[in-house]
Amino acid sequence: xxxxxxxxxxxxxxxxxxxxxxxxxxxxxxxxxxxxxxxxxxxxxxxxxxxxxxxxxxxxxxxxxxxxxxxxxxxxxxxxxxxxxxxxxxxxxxxxxxxxxxxxxxxxxxxxxxxxxxxxxxxxxxxxxxxxxxxxxxxxxxxxxxxxxxxxxxxxxxxxxxxxxxxxxxxxxxxxxxxxxxxxxxxxxxxxxxxxxxxxxxxxxxxxxxxxxxxxxxxxxxxxxxxxxxxxxxxxxxxxxxxxxxxxxxxxxxxxxxxxxxxxxxxxxxxxxxxxxxxxxxxxxxxxxxxxxxxxxxxxxxxxxxxxxxxxxxxxxxxxxxxxxxxxxxxxxxxxxxxxxxxxxxxxxxxxxxxxxxxxxxxxxxxxxxxxxxxxxxxxxxxxxxxxxxxxxxxxxxxxxx
Amino acid sequence: xxxxxxxxxxxxxxxxxxxxxxxxxxxxxxxxxxxxxxxxxxxxxxxxxxxxxxxxxxxxxxxxxxxxxxxxxxxxxxxxxxxxxxxxxxxxxxxxxxxxxxxxxxxxxxxxxxxxxxxxxxxxxxxxxxxxxxxxxxxxxxxxxxxxxxxxxxxxxxxxxxxxxxxxxxxxxxxxxxxxxxxxxxxxxxxxxxxxxxxxxxxxxxxxxxxxxxxxxxxxxxxxxxxxxxxxxxxxxxxxxxxxxxxxxxxxxxxxxxxxxxxxxxxxxxxxxxxxxxxxxxxxxxxxxxxxxxxxxxxxxxxxxxxxxxxxxxxxxxxxxxxxxxxxxxxxxxxxxxxxxxxxxxxxxxxxxxxxxxxxxxxxxxxxxxxxxxxxxxxxxxxxxxxxxxxxxxxxxxxxxx
Numbered sequence: 001x002x003x004x005x006x007x008x009x010x011x012x013x014x015x016x017x018x019x020x021x022x023x024x025x026x027x028x029x030x031x032x033x034x035x036x037x038x039x040x041x042x043x044x045x046x047x048x049x050x051x052x053x054x055x056x057x058x059x060x061x062x063x064x065x066x067x068x069x070x071x072x073x074x075x076x077x078x079x080x081x082x083x084x085x086x087x088x089x090x091x092x093x094x095x096x097x098x099x100x101x102x103x104x105x106x107x108x109x110x111x112x113x114x115x116x117x118x119x120x121x122x123x124x125x126x127x128x129x130x131x132x133x134x135x136x137x138x139x140x141x142x143x144x145x146x147x148x149x150x151x152x153x154x155x156x157x158x159x160x161x162x163x164x165x166x167x168x169x170x171x172x173x174x175x176x177x178x179x180x181x182x183x184x185x186x187x188x189x190x191x192x193x194x195x196x197x198x199x200x201x202x203x204x205x206x207x208x209x210x211x212x213x214x215x216x217x218x219x220x221x222x223x224x225x226x227x228x229x230x231x232x233x234x235x236x237x238x239x240x241x242x243x244x245x246x247x248x249x250x251x252x253x254x255x256x257x258x259x260x261x262x263x264x265x266x267x268x269x270x271x272x273x274x275x276x277x278x279x280x281x282x283x284x285x286x287x288x289x290x291x292x293x294x295x296x297x298x299x300x301x302x303x304x305x306x307x308x309x310x311x312x313x314x315x316x317x318x319x320x321x322x323x324x325x326x327x328x329x330x331x332x333x334x335x336x337x338x339x340x341x342x343x344x345x346x347x348x349x350x351x352x353x354x355x356x357x358x359x360x361x362x363x364x365x366x367x368x369x370x371x372x373x374x375x376x377x378x379x380x381x382x383x384x385x386x387x388x389x390x391x392x393x394x395x396x397x398x399x400x401x402x
Numbered sequence: 403x404x405x406x407x408x409x410x411x412x413x414x415x416x417x418x419x420x421x422x423x424x425x426x427x428x429x430x431x432x433x434x435x436x437x438x439x440x441x442x443x444x445x446x447x448x449x450x451x452x453x454x455x456x457x458x459x460x461x462x463x464x465x466x467x468x469x470x471x472x473x474x475x476x477x478x479x480x481x482x483x484x485x486x487x488x489x490x491x492x493x494x495x496x497x498x499x500x501x502x503x504x505x506x507x508x509x510x511x512x513x514x515x516x517x518x519x520x521x522x523x524x525x526x527x528x529x530x531x532x533x534x535x536x537x538x539x540x541x542x543x544x545x546x547x548x549x550x551x552x553x554x555x556x557x558x559x560x561x562x563x564x565x566x567x568x569x570x571x572x573x574x575x576x577x578x579x580x581x582x583x584x585x586x587x588x589x590x591x592x593x594x595x596x597x598x599x600x601x602x603x604x605x606x607x608x609x610x611x612x613x614x615x616x617x618x619x620x621x622x623x624x625x626x627x628x629x630x631x632x633x634x635x636x637x638x639x640x641x642x643x644x645x646x647x648x649x650x651x652x653x654x655x656x657x658x659x660x661x662x663x664x665x666x667x668x669x670x671x672x673x674x675x676x677x678x679x680x681x682x683x684x685x686x687x688x689x690x691x692x693x694x695x696x697x698x699x700x701x702x703x704x705x706x707x708x709x710x711x712x713x714x715x716x717x718x719x720x721x722x723x724x725x726x727x728x729x730x731x732x733x734x735x736x737x738x739x740x741x742x743x744x745x746x747x748x749x750x751x752x753x754x755x756x757x758x759x760x761x762x763x764x765x766x767x768x769x770x771x772x773x774x775x776x777x778x779x780x781x782x783x784x785x786x787x788x789x790x791x792x793x794x795x796x797x798x799x800x801x802x803x804x
Contacts, residue, residue, distance in 0.1 A: 001503065001504050001506065001659070002502070002503055002504075002658075002662070003505075003658055004658075004661035005661055005662040006460075006660055006663060006664060007661070007664055007665070010460065010661075010664050013457070014459070017802050029456050029457050031456060034451075034452030035452065035455045040449045040450075043449060043673075044446045045447050047442045047445060048442075049436075050436030050437065052643050053436050053437045053640065053641065053642070053644070054431050054433060054640075054643045055415070055431050055642045055643060056431060056643060057416070058408075058412060063595065087669050089491060089671075090666075090668055092666070092667065093666070093667050096665075096666040096667065100404070100527050101403065101404055102403055102404075104403065104404075106505040107527050118664070118665050121661065121662075121664075121665035122665050122666065124661060125502050125666060127507050127529045130689060134590050157795050180441070193711050203444045238455065238456075239455065240455070240456050240457045240668070240670070240745060241454050241455050241458060241669070241672035241673070242454070242455070242671060242672070242673065243455060243667070243668065243669070243670075243671045255680060256404075256405055257403070258405075258408055259405070259406035259407055259409070259412075259523065260406060260407040260410055260523075260527060262412050262496070262500040262520070262523075263406060263409070263494075263498075263523035263524050263527060264494070264524065264527060265491050265492070265494065265495050265498065265667075266492055266495075266642070266647070267495050267643070268645075269491075269643070269644060269645045269674055270643035270644070270674075271445075271643070271644065271670040271671075271673060271674070272671055272673070317509070319754060321578075331449070335764050374509075385471045
């Protein structure tokens with residue numbers, strides 16, 4: 001029997017939902033005005049027929065795989081056929097199918113940390129062994145007084161051993177908000193290819209890049225046996241409840257994933273796939289969200305810049321993604337997060353889940369309506385300006401229930 | 403890396419869909435006029451709000467777990483709390499979460515055969531070892547000339563060893579259409595409880611019982627550490643594309659499944675759960691389907707009764723479920739199934755997937771519109787009356803691609 005911990009993200013979100021008028025910056029869902037109404041209207045029309053009622057292809061409905069093949073081929077200048085794409089129950093479901101297909105019991109999977117907590121759980125579910133390895137550093141910025149997160153390829157390279165079967169990383173990174181340079185990505189993909197290591201690049205934040213030019217793994221996935229690219233509709237179109245994502249991989253691997261999805265999920269939910277088909281043709285929705293998120297990022301960073309002697313040691317200005325990942329004075333940030341929740345009704349996520357080196361950190365998701373961002377900042381401002389001495393007895397008691 | 407075979411059911415269904423005017427009795431989907439329009443209208447109303455847009459509880463939305471707890475408590479006269487229920491991505495998704503939670507690498511899982519093919523694949527995905535054991539027999543009926551399937555508890559009992567960690571069976575049975583007597587179910591549940599073996603009873607056909615009184619494992623699941631009951635909206639409401647099912651189990655086990663679902667699927671699709679919530683309050687839809695299926699069963703059995711010297715050795719009249727599982731003269735029925743598909747454009751499923759003892763058999767799903775049943779019978783009538791010598795060269799060639 002396997003006993004996993006419920007991720008703190010889910011626990012904090014559940015606590016937030018149970019509290020009256022709590023503002024949640026915990027869960028990494030894009031919550032800006034709900035899913036676009038045109039997308040839902042399209043789904044409503046589909047429901048007038050029986051198109052979505054019955055079992056479909058385990059790897060996803062043909063129109064969505066075809067449309068994705070056109071969209072991705074055009075966007076990345078690489079020929080990607082529908083046989084190189086499969087649809088999952090979210091990008092997470094696609095990742096589940098991949099690890100269940102690829103990992104043998106005892107296989108080691110390298111997780112460059114800070115890392116998205118769920119990867120380690122998924123590796124354990126597939127009877128693999130998660131190996132955390134530091135790869136992102138919060139360094140003083142060269143250009144100004146502020147700190148910035150940096151990816152360190154040498155650290156990651158030095159952690160690869162003969163036992164490494166797979167590397168999973170999110171790029172742009174959840175939680176740090178940085179991404180690999182074109183050269184770093186090329187070198188990493190090349191190393192993995194040469195050593196026969198599967199490299200799964202989770203690019204669900206690919207449309208939320210605020211500075212710099214993001215380099216996608218898609219062209220590598222198009223020609224590789226080992227590089228796999230994950231994509232999402234949850235993050236790009238705010239459809240987290242709909243559960244549609246996809247993976248780009250070698251057609252032989254996808255052929256092996258087919259019976260795995262047939263056995264484990266039968267097929268991704270059909271009505272959701274039709275909604276995704278519509279959304280995919282309306283990139284303007286994502287552009288709209290991205291513009292709001294960039295402003296949210298700026299506002300939130302200005303607020304963090306203004307904080308002094310607040311118990312926050314430093315933070316890294318994210319150049320992409322949904323999150324601010326900041327360092328606190330607490331050796332374990334869980335008590336701090338619980339204290340903030342209690343006193344200010346703002347939900348954040350403690351760092352411990354993101355890897356052994358991340359305990360001192362806290363994640364804040366700014367993919368929210370700007371109004372909520374402003375209200376949340378006002379509450380946090382009040383909290384930090386009061387310079388609370390944490391009442392450790394109380395918070396440890398509550399933290400123990402987290 | 404794990405390499406599973408795509409189930410023949412999926413392959414035959416895909417072949418059928420690709421052929422012009424093929425009649426498919428292959429896949430076990432209830433296809434009678436589509437999902438009820440009121441259920442879909444309810445889902446359409448939900449889509450006017452943002453209720454279904456975002457992540458929800460990994461174990462299912464609270465209103466559905468609550469409503470199921472009331473419905474099941476009332477139906478089975480046992481108090482079942484929402485904490486004893488979780489929602490899965492179909493009953494299959496619920497089963498996936500259970501085997502991933504419960505099985506350690508190398509654990510043996512007993513599969514009474516003929517068995518639903520996907521169970522063995524799922525056990526392999528969780529790095530367990532599927533152990534097929536004969537448990538259903540096609541015997542001459544006592545009352546008339548016809549044969550009937552019978553469940554043999556002694557056979558199953560004698561296969562249980564110290565290595566057995568789990569038993570998975572469908573009851574009513576897919577593919578044989580029989581179910582355990584109240585005493586057999588009680589004894590099996592008691593044996594498993596005493597030996598600390600998990601007994602997963604897949605009751606997705608519970609509403610399709612044509613003769614006799616079906617005894618559910620739900621009351622055992624309500625009080626047991628080890629008995630688990632699966633239920634479905636796919637079979638009971640024709641919603642196979644919507645992917646909603648559930649399990650009733652011990653609250654501690656469900657607490658362990660929570661983080662497993664959080665890690666692997668995040669949550670079941672939300673809009674589907676709302677549709678299920680509506681369907682659950684409209685059992686009359688299922689009653690409507692069940693009445694049609696009973697007639698279909700009778701018509702199909704009359705047709706099989708009329709077949710003589712046709713290459714069909716015998717069949718068992720099903721007292722429940724969606725299927726007729728009949729014995730052929732072929733040692734491997736795959737060639738026969740392919741010949742029928744080619745000559746008559748009727749898709750059936752070969753027996754080999756249902757267990758080592760089932761190769762000689764063929765499964766026919768009669769959960770279809772009565773018109774389609776009549777047309778299919780006409781085609782099969784023509785096929786069998788022509789008493790084809792199978793052109794083995796052709797069919798083996800095609801069978802090899804299956």
